[in-house]
Amino acid sequence: MEIALITLAAGQGSRMKSDLPKVLHEIGRAPLLAHALASTRALEPARVIVVAGHGAEPVRKSVAKFAPDAEVVLQDAQLGTGHAVAQALPALAGFEGRVIVLYGDTPFIRPETLELMTQADADVVVLGFEAADPGRYGRLVTDGAALERIVEFKDATDDERAITLCNSGVISCDAAVLQDLVAGLSNDNAAQEYYLTDIVAGARAKGLSAQVVTCDEAETLGINTREELARAEAQFQARARAEALADGVTMIDPASVYFALDTYLGRDVVIGPNVVFGPEVTIESGARIEAFCHLEGCHISRGATVGPFARLRPGAELAEDVHIGNFVEVKNAVLAEGVKVGHLTYLGDAEIGEHTNIGAGTITCNYDGVFKHRTVIGANAFIGSDTMLVAPVTIGAGALTGSGSVITQDVPDAALALGRSKQVNREGLAAKLFSKLRAEKERMKKGS
Known part of the structure; x- marks a missing residue:
């Protein structure tokens, strides 16, 4: 099965307090975006799409350097992760494989983890992790191996907040299924944004399967400050x-x-x-x-x-x-x-x-x-x-x-x-010069 990658890199990263797009801040002398793209290289993806927004031109230059075969698409208005993926999907017209959506500010996801996501037997696969401190992460509500829904912290009940299996945001999905589910997203929420995580509920409503693949929490580290x-x-x-x-x-x-x-x-x-x-x-x-x-x-x-x-x-x-x-x-x-x-x-x-x-x-x-x-x-x-x-x-x-x-x-x-002047020695001249200089030094001391 062919693999396509959509990397979301449109955010400004206001908490970085920087004029530089967040994904271009460096670790290991390379932008965060370069790390995210490098982690996917082992999958030998047929298509790579990067969604740029804030600071699109420097992001485009960075993509050209670190992933010259990738295509950059523009998200003019940042209306949520679902909206960002919607901007990328036209570039995948005719593609019939599986699509992985990941983030340009999450640099440590291993190729082996992404490979597991492509092998999972489900229509929608979400990457999760057991959090030492779940904090305000979205929770993954499961029934056995099946993923029932993703609940944002602010919307979760006390029982749901007790769940430690958390959402990384990384998703794998068949291209045609992803196209259909993204088209059905709504922005009927407080932020009026289109959330990619809502495709899990959309898949379940259509009778499609959803599953969680887990990784170590360290792989999911996102950079915001x-x-x-x-x-x-x-x-x-x-x-x-x-x-x-x-x-x-x-x-x-x-x-x-x-x-x-x-x-x-x-x-x-x-x-x-x-x-x-x-x-x-x-x-x-x-x-x-x-x-x-x-x-x-x-x-x-x-x-x-x-x-x-x-x-x-x-x-x-x-x-x-x-x-x-x-x-x-x-x-x-x-x-x-x-x-x-x-x-x-x-x-x-x-x-x-x-x-x-x-x-x-x-x-x-x-x-x-x-x-x-x-x-x-x-x-x-x-x-x-x-x-x-x-x-x-x-x-x-x-x-x-x-x-x-x-x-x-x-x-x-x-x-x-040889490219130097000929050396000249003047017998006794050094002693005369030193004597003159010392006398001048004594005169200056008496004058002061």
């Missing part, structure tokens, strides 16, 4: 650390390591304390990241070592056995096998050949104030400490630059390049 966002970040990081350890990654101090949604670490990677992963980081097996490193948009190959106190920015590509030392920054640069960059260096917009050594304090001067330019260094070259490579410039294979040089022209293979 900054405090809940912070708790969600902590929950995400705890889960990411546990998964990394289970997959064969060593972390010296797991609690100080921070992951992004898409961080990928191979087996036997070693991570030191206080390492932060931004988006789009891949580290292959056997690499080592030392303490206090910040990595984003980079690829690190087997056997490479990075840090401590290093920063890899987008476009950094490290081949096998590359060494990046302390206080080194790499951006949009490809380092071939065995390259060594020990310390205090910036490599931007560069290509470094295999087994080249980059001395301390080297800078690729890649920006002229308007354009970026590229530096190319051949294999087995040696770049002396404190070399300024003024791009665009090419250093040949096996070439050598003298320490303190400013290199503005290409250097041939195996050549020595």
Whole structure:
């Protein structure tokens, strides 16, 4: 059976106190919406529809980045969850499979849970959870395995409020049945909104079956406030650390390591304390990241070592056995096998050949104030400490630059390049200068 997904992402999230749409607030360096969409990827959905409303344009851009095959539809007026689904259904015209409706601000529902919902033998399937503190959640009233109705807290009797099985809001339903049930929703309530949860009562009235699939309460965590966002970040990081350890990654101090949604670490990677992963980081097996490193948009190959106190920015590509030392920054640069960059260096917009050594304090001067330019260094070259490579410039294979040089022209293979003024020594001049300066200092003291 084919699966289609409708993700509701139209709400403003007024309790966030933000101009940013609620679903674009981040955990794990990715929007809440991206997490919700990622959880559905394993289902290989035939269609993905995102319903946007408040801040529709930035939501559309986020969907294009994280789920480029998804279609965004607009809910101009926020008239309830049922109304939001109604805006999405025309985009599913002709679809004959099952539809799952979920929420862009509920980032932790597991693919396995959604899979169970698609396998349940009922016309309407609702995801529920046993709440430690049911609070003001809607209650799921059941008769054995069958779901009879969903009761909102404000409408519940004392007996119904004693129920701990609560409604997550996530629903699975046959596409044709969903179309029919949503068309029959009414806004005859205090808020004058169309509630998707009312389709359960509609299904029962038509003699259709309804059932509950349950999950752990932690999966259903919705984000409505900054405090809940912070708790969600902590929950995400705890889960990411546990998964990394289970997959064969060593972390010296797991609690100080921070992951992004898409961080990928191979087996036997070693991570030191206080390492932060931004988006789009891949580290292959056997690499080592030392303490206090910040990595984003980079690829690190087997056997490479990075840090401590290093920063890899987008476009950094490290081949096998590359060494990046302390206080080194790499951006949009490809380092071939065995390259060594020990310390205090910036490599931007560069290509470094295999087994080249980059001395301390080297800078690729890649920006002229308007354009970026590229530096190319051949294999087995040696770049002396404190070399300024003024791009665009090419250093040949096996070439050598003298320490303190400013290199503005290409250097041939195996050549020595020196770009510094000749040193001049003046015998005895230092003593004369110091004597003069000290005398001036004494004069100033007496004058004061």
